[in-house]
Amino acid sequence: MAKIVLAFDSFKGSLTAPQACQAAAEGVARLSPAPEVMLCPLSDGGEGFAEALRLAAGGQMHALRVTGPLGKPTRAELVWLTGATAVVESAQACGLHLVPPRRRSPWQTTSYGVGEMLAAAVLPREAETPYAPKTPLRRIVVGLGGSATNDGGMGLLAALGWQFLDADDNALPPIGASLARVQRIVPGHRLSGIEIVAACDVTNPLYGPHGAAHTFAPQKGAVPAEVIALDEGMRHYAAVCADFLGTDYADRPGAGAAGGLGFALLAFFGATFQPGAQLAIALSGLSSHLRGADLCLTGEGQTDFQTAYGKLPAAVAACCVQAAVPCVCLSGALGRDWHTLYQQGFTAILSIAQRPTTLREAIRHAPAALADTAEAVARLRT
Numbered sequence: 001m002a003k004i005v006l007a008f009d010s011f012k013g014s015l016t017a018p019q020a021c022q023a024a025a026e027g028v029a030r031l032s033p034a035p036e037v038m039l040c041p042l043s044d045g046g047e048g049f050a051e052a053l054r055l056a057a058g059g060q061m062h063a064l065r066v067t068g069p070l071g072k073p074t075r076a077e078l079v080w081l082t083g084a085t086a087v088v089e090s091a092q093a094c095g096l097h098l099v100p101p102r103r104r105s106p107w108q109t110t111s112y113g114v115g116e117m118l119a120a121a122v123l124p125r126e127a128e129t130p131y132a133p134k135t136p137l138r139r140i141v142v143g144l145g146g147s148a149t150n151d152g153g154m155g156l157l158a159a160l161g162w163q164f165l166d167a168d169d170n171a172l173p174p175i176g177a178s179l180a181r182v183q184r185i186v187p188g189h190r191l192s193g194i195e196i197v198a199a200c201d202v203t204n205p206l207y208g209p210h211g212a213a214h215t216f217a218p219q220k221g222a223v224p225a226e227v228i229a230l231d232e233g234m235r236h237y238a239a240v241c242a243d244f245l246g247t248d249y250a251d252r253p254g255a256g257a258a259g260g261l262g263f264a265l266l267a268f269f270g271a272t273f274q275p276g277a278q279l280a281i282a283l284s285g286l287s288s289h290l291r292g293a294d295l296c297l298t299g300e301g302q303t304d305f306q307t308a309y310g311k312l313p314a315a316v317a318a319c320c321v322q323a324a325v326p327c328v329c330l331s332g333a334l335g336r337d338w339h340t341l342y343q344q345g346f347t348a349i350l351s352i353a354q355r356p357t358t359l360r361e362a363i364r365h366a367p368a369a370l371a372d373t374a375e376a377v378a379r380l381r382t
Contacts, residue, residue, distance in 0.1 A: 002035035002294045004028055004378060007286055009312035010048045011301040011332050014363040017041035017052045020370060024297055027371030028378045038289045044312045045199035045276025046145030050079045050089035056284030057081055064120055066113035069094040069148040078120055084138040086121040090114045090258055091146035096220060099148045104221025106150030106230060107176045111261055115159025122191055139195040142265060143276060144258040150176040150217050150230050152237050153264020161188025179233030185244045196269045199276035201310035204256035206263045207234040212256035241267060277315035290323040295381045297328055297374055303349060304335030314344045321345040328377050330370060
């Protein structure tokens with residue numbers, strides 16, 4: 001019996017990673033005899049990261065109510081994996097998808113809810129969190145990606161008891177507009193004894209031409225004047241933090257991830273950075289799933305030259321090369337210079353689009369189109 005591994009990322013705005021794997025599985029199941037199918041949904045750190053890891057690696061997911069990017073309550077889910085590891089997906093608490101398009105402004109949004117998720121993992125109160133593991137928590141994996149914020153991680157830190165004061169010793173709201181007004185820092189919880197791993201696929205510094213504000217703030221709703229002000233505020237904030245910590249972390253690769261969440265995790269909690277795709281693959285056990293496989297199908301919403309730079313399908317292809325398993329990428333759309341990705345080890349790269357269509361129609365028909373394309377590829381390889 002043939003064996004096929006399905007290791008998809010999400011198709012943003014259309015399918016979650018588990019839904020993409022399921023759609024492909026439905027197409028492959030049409031073959032007779034039906035192949036053995038291994039579903040391994042994955043994510044590189046953004047939306048869907050926690051759920052993908054829970055399904056791929058095994059674990060429990062527990063609902064929380066946390067502060068959203070605009071200060072209103074929102075639902076988030078904390079994942080406990082085996083081995084005393086918690087997974088926090090920052091997009092659940094401060095994701096851009098939580099902010100209506102007309103209200104998007106990294107000048108006003110906060111990462112406070114991400115800190116609340118960390119607090120729920122580190123400081124469980126038995127009455128509220130009966131799901132806390134019996135073994136002491138040793139590691140927290142934080143997925144960075146898809147944030148609506150540019151607060152330098154002030155919100156995250158504030159939720160853990162840290163205070164950022166202005167020149168009159170007044171506590172500042174932990175939002176992007178406060179960055180330039182920070183004069184003093186009052187310590188809070190330090191997460192001592194817990195390893196923090198930031199799952200991140202960008203290497204941007206905190207500020208400057210390639211920093212958080214200039215690179216990411218425009219897509220989060222910032223106008224040009226706000227981008228300049230946010231970058232200047234981040235520069236000032238970094239200087240205050242450097243004086244407090246005794247070390248300047250602003251230039252470290254990944255400090256600018258998720259509007260500065262990377263900086264806060266690195267500077268205040270000693271976090272290490274790992275490419276989100278590689279981390280997800282390691283935790284999911286993809287290499288073991290590929291043993292004896294005849295084919296691996298992966299994919300994402302749009303595939304282009306950027307896929308080579310830390311995106312999930314490229315990491316899956318590299319894993320398949322090591323396992324000597326053919327890897328086919330099925331994408332919602334093929335963008336600029338997609339053909340250069342054959343250098344990454346893909347056997348084939350295909351669009352699932354079946355006819356000229358609008359984006360809305362493509363999103364609506366994505367499950368059926370993915371199933372049909374997965375079936376066609378499987379018939380060629382099995």
